[in-house]
Amino acid sequence: MYRYTDFDTAFLAERNRQFRAQVERRISGALTEDEFKPLRLMNGLYLQLHAYMLRVAIPYGTLSSAQMRQLALLAEKWDKGYGHFTTRQNIQYNWPKLTDVPDMLDALAEVGLHAIQTSGNTIRNVTADHFAGAAADEVADPRPVAELLRQWSTDHPEFQFLPRKFKIAVTGAPNDRAVIKAHDIGIEVVRRGDEIGYRILVGGGLGRTPMIGKEIAAFVPQADLLPYVEAVVSVWNLLGRRDNKYKARIKITVHEHGIDEIRRLVEDRFVETRAAFNGADLEIFDHIRAQFAPPAFRNAPDDVYDAAYATDPVFRAWADTNLTAHKVPGYAIAQISLKAHGETPGDASAEQMRVLADLAERFGHDELRISHEQNVVLPHVHRSDLPKMHKILKAHGLATANIGRISDIIACPGMDYCALATARSIPIAQKIATRFDELKTEADIGELKIKISGCINACGHHHVGHIGILGLDRGGVETYQITLGGDATQDAALGDRTGPGFSYEDIVPAIERIVGAYLEQRESPEETFLQAYRRLGMAPFKAALYDTADAQSEAA
Amino acid sequence: MPKPFAPKVVTANALIEGDVVYLAADDAWVRDLAQAEILTDEAVAQVRLLEASARAHEAVGVYLADVAPGTTGPQPTHFREDFRRRGPSNYYHGKQASR
Ligand code: SF4
Numbered sequence: 001m002y003r004y005t006d007f008d009t010a011f012l013a014e015r016n017r018q019f020r021a022q023v024e025r026r027i028s029g030a031l032t033e034d035e036f037k038p039l040r041l042m043n044g045l046y047l048q049l050h051a052y053m054l055r056v057a058i059p060y061g062t063l064s065s066a067q068m069r070q071l072a073l074l075a076e077k078w079d080k081g082y083g084h085f086t087t088r089q090n091i092q093y094n095w096p097k098l099t100d101v102p103d104m105l106d107a108l109a110e111v112g113l114h115a116i117q118t119s120g121n122t123i124r125n126v127t128a129d130h131f132a133g134a135a136a137d138e139v140a141d142p143r144p145v146a147e148l149l150r151q152w153s154t155d156h157p158e159f160q161f162l163p164r165k166f167k168i169a170v171t172g173a174p175n176d177r178a179v180i181k182a183h184d185i186g187i188e189v190v191r192r193g194d195e196i197g198y199r200i201l202v203g204g205g206l207g208r209t210p211m212i213g214k215e216i217a218a219f220v221p222q223a224d225l226l227p228y229v230e231a232v233v234s235v236w237n238l239l240g241r242r243d244n245k246y247k248a249r250i251k252i253t254v255h256e257h258g259i260d261e262i263r264r265l266v267e268d269r270f271v272e273t274r275a276a277f278n279g280a281d282l283e284i285f286d287h288i289r290a291q292f293a294p295p296a297f298r299n300a301p302d303d304v305y306d307a308a309y310a311t312d313p314v315f316r317a318w319a320d321t322n323l324t325a326h327k328v329p330g331y332a333i334a335q336i337s338l339k340a341h342g343e344t345p346g347d348a349s350a351e352q353m354r355v356l357a358d359l360a361e362r363f364g365h366d367e368l369r370i371s372h373e374q375n376v377v378l379p380h381v382h383r384s385d386l387p388k389m390h391k392i393l394k395a396h397g398l399a400t401a402n403i404g405r406i407s408d409i410i411a412c413p414g415m416d417y418c419a420l421a422t423a424r425s426i427p428i429a430q431k432i433a434t435r436f437d438e439l440k441t442e443a444d445i446g447e448l449k450i451k452i453s454g455c456i457n458a459c460g461h462h463h464v465g466h467i468g469i470l471g472l473d474r475g476g477v478e479t480y481q482i483t484l485g486g487d488a489t490q491d492a493a494l495g496d497r498t499g500p501g502f503s504y505e506d507i508v509p510a511i512e513r514i515v516g517a518y519l520e521q522r523e524s525p526e527e528t529f530l531q532a533y534r535r536l537g538m539a540p541f542k543a544a545l546y547d548t549a550d551a552q553s554e555a556a
Numbered sequence: 557m558p559k560p561f562a563p564k565v566v567t568a569n570a571l572i573e574g575d576v577v578y579l580a581a582d583d584a585w586v587r588d589l590a591q592a593e594i595l596t597d598e599a600v601a602q603v604r605l606l607e608a609s610a611r612a613h614e615a616v617g618v619y620l621a622d623v624a625p626g627t628t629g630p631q632p633t634h635f636r637e638d639f640r641r642r643g644p645s646n647y648y649h650g651k652q653a654s655r
Contacts, residue, residue: 026571027571027572027613028613029612029613032612033612033617047569047574047616047617049636049640050574050575050576050640050643050644050650050651051569051573051574051575051650052574080647094644094649095649096574097573097574098571098573098574099572344647415635415636415639416639416644416645416646417644424639424645426644426645426646427645427646430646473635473636476633476634476635477635
C-alpha cells in the first residue's frame with residue numbers, strides 16, 4: 001500500500017491547519033457562509049438535511065487495518081457510532097458538529113486519510129476495481145496508476161475551478177468492476193505485446209443525462225498517461241458549459257462536439273502538455289508501484305476449507321455467494337456484505353469496522369477494500385482461514401450471504417440525509433431486502449442487481465441496475481420510477497423506463513411482480529434476470545407491472 | 557385571482573450543530589416546529605426572512621417553508637419538511653430521539 005511521504009504529510013498538516021482557521025473565522029463571523037461554503041466543500045464538508053456530513057476519501061477503495069480502526073474511532077468519538085460507505089468508495093459521517101471537524105481531519109491525517117476534493121468542482125477521489133491486485137483476470141494492478149492520478153489531481157492549480165465535478169475510475173481487468181463507462185474518464189489497463197498501456201474512455205456519466213463513455217484513445221503508453229489525461233481535462237475546462245450546470249459535465253461536451261472533434265482537440269493540446277512533463281512522473285510512478293507489491297502469499301493445505309464446505313451448509317451458502325477466485329492458488333477474495341436484510345446498505349458500526357480491521361490483520365495481509373457496491377472486501381484470504389473467519393463474521397452480523405443477489409442493493413442516502421433528494425431510498429432498499437428474505441426466493445432468483453437513487457443525480461447508479469429505482473417528488477408525493485435492463489459492467493447499458501412510477505407503498509409489490517414475471521418466463525434457472533430481459537424485452541414485465549389485478553387495484 | 561398566501565415558518569440549519577431550527581415569535585431559534593412562529597402575511601414573512609438571514613453567525617440556509625396551522629402548532633405540508641422536523645427513517649436519530 002502507498003505510504004505518505006514527508007511531502008504528503010506536511011501538505012496535509014498545512015491544509016488541516018488552514019481549515020481549522022477557516023472554521024474559527026466562520027464561527028467568529030469573519031467569514032460569511034457564502035465565503036465559507038466553497039472552503040468547507042473543498043474539505044469534504046457538506047450541510048445536509050439534519051446535520052453536517054463529512055465525506056472522507058478512501059483512495060481507490062483501499063484501506064489498511066489501522067486506517068479502518070481510525071474510521072471506527074471517528075464514528076464513535078464524533079458521530080453516532082457508524083459510518084456510511086458510498087458508491088464512490090468514500091465514507092460519510094452523517095452527524096459531525098462543525099466545531100469537531102478540524103479534529104476529525106487531524107485524526108484522519110494520522111493514518112494518511114483526508115477529505116480533500118471529495119466535493120466541489122474538482123477532480124474527485126479516483127476509484128478503482130475493488131478486486132485490484134487479487135483478481136485472476138487482471139492485466140495489472142490499477143491502484144498504482146490511480147495513486148499517480150490522485151497525486152497529480154490533488155490541488156492541481158489548473159483544475160480547482162472546473163466547470164463541474166470530474167470523476168475518474170480505473171480498472172486493471174477486462175471485466176469491469178469499477179463502472180468505468182459511467183465516469184467522466186474511464187481508464188482500462190491494457191497490454192500490447194509486452195507493453196502495458198491505457199485505454200481511455202471519456203464522457204460517461206449518470207445523473208440527469210446518462211451517457212455511456214466513448215473510447216478516445218485505444219492505447220496510451222505509460223509515459224504519455226498524465227499529459228494525455230491532463231489534455232482531456234484541459235480541453236473540457238475551456239469548452240465545458242459554465243453557463244448551465246446541467247450541461248457542464250464532460251459527457252455533454254463530448255455529446256455536443258462529437259468524440260472525433262474532442263479527440264482532435266485533445267491531441268492538439270497533448271502536444272503542449274506532453275512537452276511540459278519532464279519524466280518526473282515516471283520516476284514517481286515507479287516509486288508508487290513498488291509500494292503495491294503483492295503480499296507474501298503462503299503455500300498451505302486448504303482441506304479445512306473443503307471440510308467446512310462439505311459439512312456446514314451456512315458456510316457453504318456464504319462461500320458460494322461471497323467468495324471470488326483469487327489469482328493465487330489457495331487464496332480467495334472474500335466480500336463482506338454490508339447489506340444484512342433490513343439494515344441500511346453500506347452502513348457499518350464502529351464495532352463492525354474494528355472487527356473487519358482485526359480480520360484483515362489476522363487473515364488478510366492487513367488489507368481491506370470498499371467496493372462501489374457498498375460492501376467491504378478482504379482481497380487476500382487463504383482458503384484455510386475462511387471457516388474461522390466466517391465464524392467471527394457471523395458473531396458480528398457480517399456473514400450475510402447475499403453478494404450479487406436481490407438484497408445486495410445499492411442505495412444512496414436519499415431523503416433520510418441528503419439535502420438534494422426528492423424521495424427516500426434507504427427504506428425502499430430495507431423493505432425489498434426484508435420482503436425477499438421472507439419469501440425465501442433469493443437463491444432461486446440468483447444474480448439480480450437493484451440500484452436505488454433518491455434523485456436524478458443518480459448516486460445510487462439506478463440507470464445501470466438490472467432493476468433501477470429512482471425516487472422523485474411528484475406533486476408532493478414520493479414516487480418511484482423503475483428502469484429495467486441496465487448493466488454496470490464492460491457491457492454497460494442504461495436501463496429502460498417501464499412507464500408510470502409507483503408510490504412508496506406500492507413500489508415493493510411492483511418489484512415483486514417484475515421478479516415474478518422473470519421467474520415465470522426464464523428458460524431455465526441458469527438464465528439470469530438480465531439475460532431474460534435481453535431476450536424477452538420490456539413487454540412481459542410491463543404487463544406484469546401494469547396489467548395485473550394487483551396493478552389495477554393500486555391504480556384505483 | 558392571485559393564490560391565497562400559504563402560511564409559512566422561517567427555517568434553517570444551526571451553524572454549529574447543523575440541526576434544523578425554526579424562528580419563534582420572540583426571535584429565538586427553536587428546535588421544535590411546534591414552537592415556530594406561523595407567518596400568515598406575505599409582507600411580514602419577507603421581513604422575518606430578511607431579519608433571520610442577517611443572523612449568519614447562528615444559522616445557515618434560511619428560507620420560508622410552507623406549513624398548515626394545526627392544534628399542536630404548525631404542521632408541515634410537504635414530506636421533506638416532515639422529515640426535517642423528525643429525523644431519518646432508518647435510525648432513531650436526530651430530532652425524534654431528543655424529544
Ligand atoms: S442521488 Fe440524489 S438523493 Fe441520492 S445521494 Fe445523490 S444527490 Fe442525494
